[in-house]
Structure formats: structure tokens, C-alpha cells
Amino acid sequence: MGGVGRATSIDAAGRAPRRPAARRRGDGAPRGGGLRRAEARAAWLFIAPWVIGFVVFTAGPMIASLYLSFTEYDVLRPPKPVGLDNYAQLLQDPRLRVSLWNSFFYTALFVPLATLVALCLALLLDRVHRAAGFFRTVFYLPSLTPTVAVGALFLWILNPNVGLINRGLALVGIDGPAWTTDPTWIKPGLVLMSLWSLGGTVVIYYAALRGVPVTLYEAARIEGASAWQEFRHVTLPLISGAIFFTLIVNTIAALQIFDEVYTMYFGQMESGAASNAALFYVIYLFRQAFEFLHMGYASAMAWLLFVLIMLLTAIQLRLSRRWVYYEGR
Amino acid sequence: MTARHRTPKLQLPSRPAVPAAAPSRLRTVWRAVALALLAVALLPAAHGQQLEASGALRVLGFGLPDEIATERVALFEESYPDVDLQLTEGSIDQQQLLTAIASGNPPDVVYLNRADLSTYATRGAVQPLGQCLQDAGMDMGQFREAAVQEVTVDGEVYGVPDFYTVIVLVLNTAALEEAGISVDEFSTSDWEQLAQWNQALTRNEDGLTRIGFDPKLPEFFPLWVRANGGQLLSDDGRTALLDSPEAVEALEFAAGLHEPAGGRAPFMAFRDTWDFFGAGNQMASDQLAAFPIEQWYVNVLSDVSPDAPIAVKAFTDRQGDPLTYATGSAWAIPTGAANPEAACAFVTTMSSPEAWERAGRARAQLRAEAGGTYTGTYTGNSVADEVIFGELVQPSGDAKFDDAVQVILSVQDAAFSIPANPAGAEFRQAWTDAVNRVLNGEQSAQEALDQAQQEAQAALDAAWEE
Missing domain, CATH: 1.10.3720.10 (MetI-like)
Structure with missing residues (x-):
């Protein structure tokens, strides 16, 4: 499965698919920055639900827990920094x-x-x-x-x-x-x-x-x-x-x-x-x-x-x- | 509260709530008079004052599973029609409560285990109730002492007790008779004798088919220690006493009661097969001869196996005095509650004698309609108990259950509780793990309790320091 995943990513994002774009640029084809920006915006829009979910529900809590791991925190009162005490x-x-x-x-x-x-x-x-x-x-x-x-x-x-x-x-x-x-x-x-x-x-x-x-x-x-x-x-x-x-x-x-x-x-x-x-x-x-x-x-x-x-x-x-x-x- | 609260009618109990072993007629009369006077003295304070309350009131941890809950809530809603009561049903979820407090959006009232209250109280997460109780005119003297001890931290009351669960001995009279042991003589006072009875009552010839005596470890370890003259925690809740000679001896003895069954593993494997709440429960099926258990289990037995040959007696300490271990719930008001006035009205109404009486009447009526008998509700409020057991509870006609009610009542004030402390869960875990290590054969009682003492004291020190 991991193999399948890697092969797919190479196919999708590897050199072969990029070449035509490079050729187009080299050919001076009418492909302006506006269009690329529009594509980028669309791409971000499509992946936004995942990115927002990841930041809010995964990355955010992970960063918070990293901070809390250096504190004494009982949830009921504000956390108190304790350095590396918890790890010790x-x-x-x-x-x-x-x-x-x-x-x-x-x-x-x-x-x-x-x-x-x-x-x-x-x-x-x-x-x-x-x-x-x-x-x-x-x-x-x-x-x-x-x-x-x-x-x-x-x-x-x-x-x-x-x-x-x-x-x-x-x-x-x-x-x-x-x-x-x-x-x-x-x-x-x-x-x-x-x-x-x-x-x-x-x-x-x-x-x-x-x-x-x-x-x-x-x-x-x-x-x-x-x-x-x-x-x-x-x-x-x-x-x-x-x-x-x-x-x-x-x-x-x-x-x-x-x-x-x-x-x-x-x-x-x-x-x-x-x-x-x-x-x-x-x-x-x-x-x-x-x-x-x-x-x-x-x-x-x-x-x-x-x-x-x-x-x-x-x-x-x-x-x-x-x-x-x-x-x- | 309502006019009903302010003009209580005096109800004399129809029979003494706590009978002596053989009371004389004169003593009975005196007792009735004394109880009546006590009731008169406490009623104005017990019934309290009508408070000014309105708006939304959010309550966490309390559901409406039966008439004991619904009738008390109905009384509150009638008394405070301007309050919009919002119950988050289901038992308390610590994660839910913690996240609500941490997000600055606590409920107005929380209903939780009394043993957990001090953890929140010492961290300032729930409010002291002194002013609330004063405003409502509620006298804490009406509640059982052991319950009050659990909700009091450094002299401040942080919760209103609700329900009162005590432990009694339930005996399988058929098994005792078969072994030639008198029910009247059976007690937990003489430990050597108890060990012999346990051996005689255990049936383990071709596999274990009956346990003689289940000491209910680890959960009832505090009871065994107390029976041996010790305690797990100092009265001020600051010093662990887990490695005392009394505790070590109690653990050695109670753990040894598993031996006739072949040890802890076969004991537990057999116990796990019992139909504990069904008609084929361990008493009805002759799988157990005797055990200490919370008093509510007698109601289970009366419901599902009324013909089971049982008797209920008081658990006794080594001096022969009745002894029990009390637990229960409490109402508390979190710090930062949006509607503390309504919260105060709610917590004082729900545990008031009127609320309990109304709930008791409803249950008695429902039981009568179903052809059953109301065996009482153990409220933790002695004024309410006087009404419930003096007036509402009637003899069922089944002597064993009528006697059981009297036994349960007789031990209400022989109860102790674990003193309030801020490391409740960790403290409990320390001695629970120690007991389990002994039961699993990993350590001796002394080693296990020495380790537990260190763990518990460290947890207490850290929690009190914070």
C-alpha cells in the first residue's frame, strides 16, 4: 500500500507531468500569472476543508499539548511553567x-x-x-x-x-x-x-x-x-x-x-x-x-x-x- | 421557597426510625418524643427560605431516570417557575465538566460523587456554599455527619449531600443453615472465626461452586481497616495512613479470605459469572454465602428474587460495634456559574426534606400500584429520613426485608467516610493498586502498603501545595 502510494505520488507529481508546463512556458504560450493565481486559489479552496481541519483539530492541539507538556496544568487553573519537570x-x-x-x-x-x-x-x-x-x-x-x-x-x-x-x-x-x-x-x-x-x-x-x-x-x-x-x-x-x-x-x-x-x-x-x-x-x-x-x-x-x-x-x-x-x- | 416550604406540617414518624435491639415501651415513647422535638427544631432551617431566582439554569450530571428525580425536579419547577431548568442528563462526565470549566463556560450546578468534590473544591473550581446555605436557611445539621465530612474542606461546605449509601452484610441463610452456622451468631467481629466460617461455607470440591465470604476487595478495603481500628487518611485529609499496622493486618486478613476459593484468579473468574442483577443472582443461586454490599442491593434482591433465602445484618468492627462506610452524591455550584442565585435555589430545594418526601410518596404510590412495597430511600438528610421511614415505609409482610430496612437505618450514624482531600482519585488509586498487588501475589501487604503510602503522601503533598 505504501508502495502504491509512493508510485502514485510520483506519477502525479513527478517530472513527467511537469514537462509539458515547462515546455509551454518555454514556448512563450499565453499562460499568464493571473491564470496560475486563479488555479492556485482554486486548489487552496479545494484543500481548505482538510487544511482547516488539520490546523484546528490536529496541529493546533499538538502545539498546545507541546506547550502544556512544559507546564503544571490541572485544567481548572491556568498552567504554570515547570520547564522539563514533566519529562524528568x-x-x-x-x-x-x-x-x-x-x-x-x-x-x-x-x-x-x-x-x-x-x-x-x-x-x-x-x-x-x-x-x-x-x-x-x-x-x-x-x-x-x-x-x-x-x-x-x-x-x-x-x-x-x-x-x-x-x-x-x-x-x-x-x-x-x-x-x-x-x-x-x-x-x-x-x-x-x-x-x-x-x-x-x-x-x-x-x-x-x-x-x-x-x-x-x-x-x-x-x-x-x-x-x-x-x-x-x-x-x-x-x-x-x-x-x-x-x-x-x-x-x-x-x-x-x-x-x-x-x-x-x-x-x-x-x-x-x-x-x-x-x-x-x-x-x-x-x-x-x-x-x-x-x-x-x-x-x-x-x-x-x-x-x-x-x-x-x-x-x-x-x-x-x-x-x-x-x-x- | 414556596408557601409549602415555609409552613411545614409536622409529621410524627409512625415508628421509630432507629430501633434499639429490644426497646422498652417507655424508651420507644421517649424516642418518639425526642425525634419529634428534633424535627420541630430542624424543620424551619431544613425547609429554608424562598429565594429570588429566575433565568436559565444549566445542571450537569443529573438525569431523570425515575420518580425520585422527577418529583424533586417538579417541586423545584413549581417553586421557581421563572427559572428555565436545563438538565444535561446522564451521570457526570469528568471530561465534559473539565472542558466546560476550562473554556470559561461552566454549568450552574454540577451533580457529582461526593468523594470527587474536594478535588474541585481545593482547586477553586466550585464555590463555597456558606452564603447560599445562609440565604436559603438550610442547616447542614440535618445531614448525616459522614456526608457532611465529605463535602467540607477546611471548614467550608462546598456541596449539599444527596443520597447516602451504606454497607451492610447480606447472608445466604440456606448456606449458613447447611453449614450449621447460626445467622444470629454470624458477624465480622471475630476474624479468626470469620475465616473458619468462610472455609466451611466455601464449596470447592469439583471446581468452585460457592464462595463462603466475599470481602469485596479492593473497594471495601477502607471498611476493613476501620474495623481493625485504623483509617486510611487523617481527619484533616493531609496525611496518608496506609502503612499503619492496622491497615497491614486488615489487608492480610481480608486478602486471605480468597484462599478457600483457590486464590484471587479463580475467585474472580467465578464471581464474574454471577447474574448480579437478575433473578438467578448469586444469593438465589447459592453461589455465595455472605458478603458486605451497599444497601441498595437489598432493593435489587427484593425486586428480582424476593424468595431468596437472605438475611441482612450490620457489618461490625472487631469490638462488635456496627460499622459502615458511607458514600453518595453532592450538589455543587461551579465557580463562574452564570446564575448562582438559581443554582443556590436548586441545590437547596433538591435536597430539602420536602423534595425527598414528595419523591418518597410518589415511589410508595407507584410501588403500591405495582403490588410491591416501598422499602425507603436513604437520603443523607436525617429530617427527610424521619418522614420517609416514619411514615411512608410500611411493613411489607416479608420479615427479612422489613428487618433489613431496620438494620440499614440502624447503621446510618455508624458510618465513616474518607476525609475530603484534593488528591481524591490519586489517593484512591494508590491504595486500590496496593490491594490489587497483594491479591495478585505480587507483593506482601506490608510492601504494597509501604509503596502506596509513599505514592499517596506524595500526591497529597503535591495537591495541598498547589
């Missing part, structure tokens, strides 16, 4: 370390598993010819479930005594773990829950699979490639752009998980078992901001997360050069 406190806060560890552990577990499961489901979908639309809808539908409802639902599905998962495991003689009450199993349980909402990733992989030229498979078969070799040397490289895109998006989403976990373990009925095990970074950030009224500290936490996500994304981008194939280059 980040280094000493044991709960922050717990929440960071929880978030990264969950991400490390969820992202590869989600990629694998979504890819398997997409491959299955790709094989289905009759009622393909029906199955695509079925796979995507769970993604539309409100996250709060997913949290409430999975409290039951994961219940160690009467939950569907442990009942299923019991059928094959496995005594399932206490997914919701044993701190060791809470995060794996949450990973299982998150697989419920994989519809978006499945659809992206499915679209990528449909885009792989049939001729390549035909050539591979002529060369005597096995099904695995076809997958490994034809399918995977050609959908690697889509895989890379979902890796980045799912990593960011996993590091910011909030709704479902807050519903399950921190809402009206705070679960003791999960007080540390499910204390994810954004949940801790929310509590600091809106329960403990440490908005300045919470802002510093938000910037730390932003920097960590940027670093992680940069590393992923760097590594992608080794395994992501872009048809456009």
Missing part, C-alpha cells in the same frame, strides 16, 4: 514503565499475529468464487462493531468459567487459562479480542491479492513451481507493499489501544487483576489527564508516545527496503 518525571514513574511494557508487549504479540491471521483469511477469500461478496461482508462485519460493545462482549467470551473460548478448549481436553483474571493471561486474551476487528486488514490484503497479475502465476507454473513457491516468490513480494502498510498502521493502532480495554477493566467495574496487567500507555495517559488532573504530565506522555511511534515507524521504513517490493520502481 517520565523517567522516574514506575507505572509509566509498566504501561509502556504492556503496550509494547501487546503490540509485539498482536501485530505479527494479526498479519498472519488476516493474510490467511484473505487467501481463503481469494479462493472463494461462489458467494464471495457474502464472505467478504462476513469477514468485514465485526470491524463495524462499536469498540465498547467489543469490550463488553469479550468479557464474556474470555470468561474462564463460562466463556466460549475455554468451553471450546475444554472440548479438546484443554483446561483454558483465566483470560480475564490471571495477570499473566490478560494481554494474550486482549490479543485474541483484537483479532475480532481484523476486517479492514483482510480487505486490504484481499485487494492486494486480486491485483497480482495472473500471468505471473502461469509463468511460475510453467516453470514447475509448487504452491508454496508460488506464494513465497510471486504472491508475497507483490503484496509486500500492502503488508508493510498494515504493519505500520496496526503497530500505531496497537500502541494506542484504549476503548475496549478501558471498557473491560477500567470502567465502572475496575478489575483488580488487570490494574497493572492491562494498564496500557494510553489508558494511563487518560487517567493522568482526566482522573488525576495532571494535564501537563499527560501532555508530556503524549509527546513521548509520539516520538516513540515516529522512531518505530522510521525503523520500519528503513527495514522495508529489504523486503518490500515496489512495482513502480
Whole structure:
């Protein structure tokens, strides 16, 4: 997907489209500054809704939170500048370390598993010819479930005594773990829950699979490639752009998980078992901001997360050069 | 307020609200006389004065889910027809309140958890109500002491208490009978005995099918500490006392009550399966033998499983004295409220004895029409309680629920609350996390509470300093 995005931008904004304009200018064609200004105005007008939305709802709050991260601010009184105190406190806060560890552990577990499961489901979908639309809808539908409802639902599905998962495991003689009450199993349980909402990733992989030229498979078969070799040397490289895109998006989403976990373990009925095990970074950030009224500290936490996500994304981008194939280059 | 407020009719309670264990007839008469005198003394102050109020009044955090809410609001609207009342329904949303205050557009009245009020009061986000109460002629002496303590910061009252939730013991009499334990003898005073009863009442042969005694941790940890002679916070709200020997011993004991069930994880896994608000609840289904719980749960049981074999008793401290932990809501007026006059009229009307009486009558009538019994509303206002439980609440004919009402009333004044402090949420989080660390086997009680003490004291120091 990232590959598709880059190829498109090159096509749209690269040298080729500019050349005719340059030629026109060189030819001294009657293309006055007035017309260019009119075009520019029109362009700004078209992108204005996005620019205004970005400035007001994204860039503005980000700048405000950067300022607040250097203050002590409880929302109720004006912020007081405290220099780097909030950032120094980040280094000493044991709960922050717990929440960071929880978030990264969950991400490390969820992202590869989600990629694998979504890819398997997409491959299955790709094989289905009759009622393909029906199955695509079925796979995507769970993604539309409100996250709060997913949290409430999975409290039951994961219940160690009467939950569907442990009942299923019991059928094959496995005594399932206490997914919701044993701190060791809470995060794996949450990973299982998150697989419920994989519809978006499945659809992206499915679209990528449909885009792989049939001729390549035909050539591979002529060369005597096995099904695995076809997958490994034809399918995977050609959908690697889509895989890379979902890796980045799912990593960011996993590091910011909030709704479902807050519903399950921190809402009206705070679960003791999960007080540390499910204390994810954004949940801790929310509590600091809106329960403990440490908005300045919470802002510093938000910037730390932003920097960590940027670093992680940069590393992923760097590594992608080794395994992501872009048809456009 | 209205003429109705100014010329109250004296209503003698039909029966004593707080019966002694075996009151003599003479004592009963004296008590009735004393209550009547108290009521006469407090009524003028309780009923208050009609205030000058008009214009729009925005209230945040209060909905109209039932007649207890609608009737009180109706009384206000009749008393102050020139006020345009605008309710933002639903329970309080901290984000909504904070952003409203931060944007300089606070509501006129906010309805919130009493435990959270001091956080706003110490930061100047809500107004002291001294002048309002004086103008309205409302005497805080009519409210329960534990409730008043929660809304008072540095001697100033910042909120008007609304509702009063206390904790009582609910017993599964069938389970006790099966184990040969007398309901009359069962109490939480002798901890060694309680641990033995817990063991005897737990059914855990082929998987856990009944919990003997649920100590309700971490939420009722303050109750266990108090029962052991300690407290979590000094009376002035400035010094955490989480690592006291009483607190450590209480946590060790209460956490140990999970052991017959196999530990915290199986205990919670089983508890999560209960149909807590349904006809197949844990008492009706014999999944629990005894637990402390907020008094409103008795109403749930009377509604959904009236035939469940239950008895209600007072939670007792280690000396055998009744003890309970009170919580509830409060009305407060944010600083910068656009219509403070109407806000004052609203908060003093909503918690007035007239408002509660009217609400109680409506509920009693509705319950009677539905063939049920009104079991009372615990208001936090002792004058209102006298009317509700002296006149409106009638024996249901079901001894266990009638006795339960008397037990709940008997512990109203044996209640304590966490002193008001500006770090309410952080303080609560510190001891909650400590209890959870012990329950999860991560730390000993001493280690967990030592850590919690440091965290809580740091939060208190920082909050008081600000």
C-alpha cells in the first residue's frame, strides 16, 4: 500500500507531468500569472476543508499539548511553567514503565499475529468464487462493531468459567487459562479480542491479492513451481507493499489501544487483576489527564508516545527496503 | 421557597426510625418524643427560605431516570417557575465538566460523587456554599455527619449531600443453615472465626461452586481497616495512613479470605459469572454465602428474587460495634456559574426534606400500584429520613426485608467516610493498586502498603501545595 502510494505520488507529481508546463512556458504560450493565481486559489479552496481541519483539530492541539507538556496544568487553573519537570518525571514513574511494557508487549504479540491471521483469511477469500461478496461482508462485519460493545462482549467470551473460548478448549481436553483474571493471561486474551476487528486488514490484503497479475502465476507454473513457491516468490513480494502498510498502521493502532480495554477493566467495574496487567500507555495517559488532573504530565506522555511511534515507524521504513517490493520502481 | 416550604406540617414518624435491639415501651415513647422535638427544631432551617431566582439554569450530571428525580425536579419547577431548568442528563462526565470549566463556560450546578468534590473544591473550581446555605436557611445539621465530612474542606461546605449509601452484610441463610452456622451468631467481629466460617461455607470440591465470604476487595478495603481500628487518611485529609499496622493486618486478613476459593484468579473468574442483577443472582443461586454490599442491593434482591433465602445484618468492627462506610452524591455550584442565585435555589430545594418526601410518596404510590412495597430511600438528610421511614415505609409482610430496612437505618450514624482531600482519585488509586498487588501475589501487604503510602503522601503533598 505504501508502495502504491509512493508510485502514485510520483506519477502525479513527478517530472513527467511537469514537462509539458515547462515546455509551454518555454514556448512563450499565453499562460499568464493571473491564470496560475486563479488555479492556485482554486486548489487552496479545494484543500481548505482538510487544511482547516488539520490546523484546528490536529496541529493546533499538538502545539498546545507541546506547550502544556512544559507546564503544571490541572485544567481548572491556568498552567504554570515547570520547564522539563514533566519529562524528568517520565523517567522516574514506575507505572509509566509498566504501561509502556504492556503496550509494547501487546503490540509485539498482536501485530505479527494479526498479519498472519488476516493474510490467511484473505487467501481463503481469494479462493472463494461462489458467494464471495457474502464472505467478504462476513469477514468485514465485526470491524463495524462499536469498540465498547467489543469490550463488553469479550468479557464474556474470555470468561474462564463460562466463556466460549475455554468451553471450546475444554472440548479438546484443554483446561483454558483465566483470560480475564490471571495477570499473566490478560494481554494474550486482549490479543485474541483484537483479532475480532481484523476486517479492514483482510480487505486490504484481499485487494492486494486480486491485483497480482495472473500471468505471473502461469509463468511460475510453467516453470514447475509448487504452491508454496508460488506464494513465497510471486504472491508475497507483490503484496509486500500492502503488508508493510498494515504493519505500520496496526503497530500505531496497537500502541494506542484504549476503548475496549478501558471498557473491560477500567470502567465502572475496575478489575483488580488487570490494574497493572492491562494498564496500557494510553489508558494511563487518560487517567493522568482526566482522573488525576495532571494535564501537563499527560501532555508530556503524549509527546513521548509520539516520538516513540515516529522512531518505530522510521525503523520500519528503513527495514522495508529489504523486503518490500515496489512495482513502480 | 414556596408557601409549602415555609409552613411545614409536622409529621410524627409512625415508628421509630432507629430501633434499639429490644426497646422498652417507655424508651420507644421517649424516642418518639425526642425525634419529634428534633424535627420541630430542624424543620424551619431544613425547609429554608424562598429565594429570588429566575433565568436559565444549566445542571450537569443529573438525569431523570425515575420518580425520585422527577418529583424533586417538579417541586423545584413549581417553586421557581421563572427559572428555565436545563438538565444535561446522564451521570457526570469528568471530561465534559473539565472542558466546560476550562473554556470559561461552566454549568450552574454540577451533580457529582461526593468523594470527587474536594478535588474541585481545593482547586477553586466550585464555590463555597456558606452564603447560599445562609440565604436559603438550610442547616447542614440535618445531614448525616459522614456526608457532611465529605463535602467540607477546611471548614467550608462546598456541596449539599444527596443520597447516602451504606454497607451492610447480606447472608445466604440456606448456606449458613447447611453449614450449621447460626445467622444470629454470624458477624465480622471475630476474624479468626470469620475465616473458619468462610472455609466451611466455601464449596470447592469439583471446581468452585460457592464462595463462603466475599470481602469485596479492593473497594471495601477502607471498611476493613476501620474495623481493625485504623483509617486510611487523617481527619484533616493531609496525611496518608496506609502503612499503619492496622491497615497491614486488615489487608492480610481480608486478602486471605480468597484462599478457600483457590486464590484471587479463580475467585474472580467465578464471581464474574454471577447474574448480579437478575433473578438467578448469586444469593438465589447459592453461589455465595455472605458478603458486605451497599444497601441498595437489598432493593435489587427484593425486586428480582424476593424468595431468596437472605438475611441482612450490620457489618461490625472487631469490638462488635456496627460499622459502615458511607458514600453518595453532592450538589455543587461551579465557580463562574452564570446564575448562582438559581443554582443556590436548586441545590437547596433538591435536597430539602420536602423534595425527598414528595419523591418518597410518589415511589410508595407507584410501588403500591405495582403490588410491591416501598422499602425507603436513604437520603443523607436525617429530617427527610424521619418522614420517609416514619411514615411512608410500611411493613411489607416479608420479615427479612422489613428487618433489613431496620438494620440499614440502624447503621446510618455508624458510618465513616474518607476525609475530603484534593488528591481524591490519586489517593484512591494508590491504595486500590496496593490491594490489587497483594491479591495478585505480587507483593506482601506490608510492601504494597509501604509503596502506596509513599505514592499517596506524595500526591497529597503535591495537591495541598498547589
